[in-house]
Amino acid sequence: MKVAYWPGCVSRGFTPELHGSMAKVAPLLDIELVELDRACCTGAGVIAEHNQELADTLNARTFALAQQVQGAEMMMNICSTCQGAQSECQERLDASASYRERVNGTLAAEGLSYDKDPGGPFINKNFLWLLVEEIGLDELRSRVTRPLTNLKVGPFYGCYIVRPRRRLGIDEEHPRDQYLHQVIDALGGSVIEYAGMRKCCGFPIITMNKEASLKQAGRHLGDAVDAEADCLVTPCPLCHLNLDLQQPLAEGVVGRQLEMPVLHLPQLVGLALGLEPKELGMSRHVVRPTSVIDWSTSVVGAAA
């Protein structure tokens, strides 16, 4: 399937391995990525906090660019925070025709316009949702060449992709707050549940209350260590920053050694689809994913 692909900022900045691994994984799942390289940052909620109409207009511009991609079935992102920020803007844009036209009036200078209903609702899905709802767990399972047998993976959802439930379309028919569990299972791994899996990584307040922020990251990582996870997986690069990049500082705040590798979702999928840790950029993490690499070499050894 062809998608208008919004990679976000951080996946091209401090977590380049996320964007890179998505590019490697997409062809293995027959996803054609048409990158929205003209679009700007979603604002991550901060621009909306600064000026709501500005955030809505910038995101409407991105949606309009996505709607111009010929043959794309929907828009896809790889960042939970982008998903949350964009869903919030889309909710307002879709709710009011007069507001939409006000925003489109600003976009008109560039010849762009966001259409709420271009022959069906405008759809923007995180890679996680697309995996489960469009590709399907059975199809995903059938493409696995290296099942993650005995790899104990803790899901870390983050906030923006599980709350608020109504805005994100989470209900009994669409248990999107269970999808990471389902994907880990479909890839052959063991799901490790722990207290912090749907809690906040602390990233949004890292500059405002660093101690509280790192305490959040450290506590959830510690819970995962205690639950004996080999690694965590997250669909959010900002969570990755606090859980991986800041892990040395989080260790100091919670006063314990953590050494918990954190993978991006496309990295975990890529691993099960047969890609090597190195080509998935795992050598670029602050916390070496030693347990994952050891696991992958032992699996390859066993197969040979």
Next chain:
Amino acid sequence: MAESHDRPPQPFTLRVRRYDPESGDAPYWDEHTIELEPHRSVLEAILQARDRFDGSIGIRCSCRQAICGSCGVRVNGEPALACHTHLDAARRSARDGVIEIEPMGNMPVIKDLIVDMDAVHWKKIRRVTPWLIAKQPVPEREYLVPRESMVDVTQTMACIQCGACVSDCLAMEVDPLFVGPAALAKAYRFVGDPRDDQHFERLNDLAQDPHGMFDCTHCFKCVDACPKDVNPMGQIMRLRRIATADHHIVDHNNGERHEAAFASLIRDNGLLWEAELLPRSYGGNSWFGKLHPRAGKELLSSLPSIVKALLRRKVTPMGALKPHRIPKQDLASVRSIYDRIEGRDRSSGQRFELNLYVVGEDEEPPAPDAGVVAGVVAEVSTGESPAEPERPASEDCDTPPDPISPEGSSST
């Protein structure tokens, strides 16, 4: 609906967390199976268990119809009013078919499902001066205020003080001193009220407090927890917006600097430049921000992470020193969007905010028509449409909010 009410009583098993701090014993779980119709509430189930099996189960309740806010608990790990949760729904969300009931979090347990609201929730509510400080002189007869601004604050007035949002606040979990969602929503009730005389003082107080409005992690927990749709996090974001944009409050917690740096980095580059955002959030929103002693101190304390990131080639020196940008032409478009909207706001003295709580969603959106754009702007500007009011955002609320000025918003 009628069908579900016709269903006969059936067994439901409850797992209740029991704890009596005075006993000296550790908390434990108790299981009881009761019989009730599936549409009855979890509260009724707890009361039946107490009446039939164990009179010592502690639960606080009164109205049994989601008005008094007494029976806040956690059902299957999520905060809820026991009287407002149907048994069949609770069983569906249970891990193993047994409905798990615990006391609320972030507050000390007095006994079983009863928590000490005075020690946490009420103390924080009192913290925000929860009463109107009227402008003087008080009019002889009634105060006249715009309808929209009163409709707006009714959202926070819908709070029934149940503590569900406090229970699961993730910032409070790591920082118990955080003022918290319920109290900050209460603060908005007065900051949004045109009759109140202390908007700046209230905002400045909560912006400067290291555990105030900038301590919220934006996790949406309170939004989902609230049984009354108060949207505490949304109110916190509005407190921040009014504090920074309307009152120009620069706080000690980097809140204003972070927001300003973020917004201007996106204006300058289209994409976020992480390596520049951090020092600017501490040192000030300009290229020189990173040279400020506060930024230097922060850099030093982050060295363990920075060194590792460089060693692992996660971050390259060039990548950190140079922003990634969107193409020139697109950057020009982004800047022009900033200029138009912020210029419009400056010239009219107000920001435009679509408040879905006030206006609601379109019932049947009119067919889009390219020619309507100018007409819609006019409609907004004349205020003819009651469906499009604006929340007043002027520096103070001496004057009733004017609708958006036509010249400010005209873009066609």
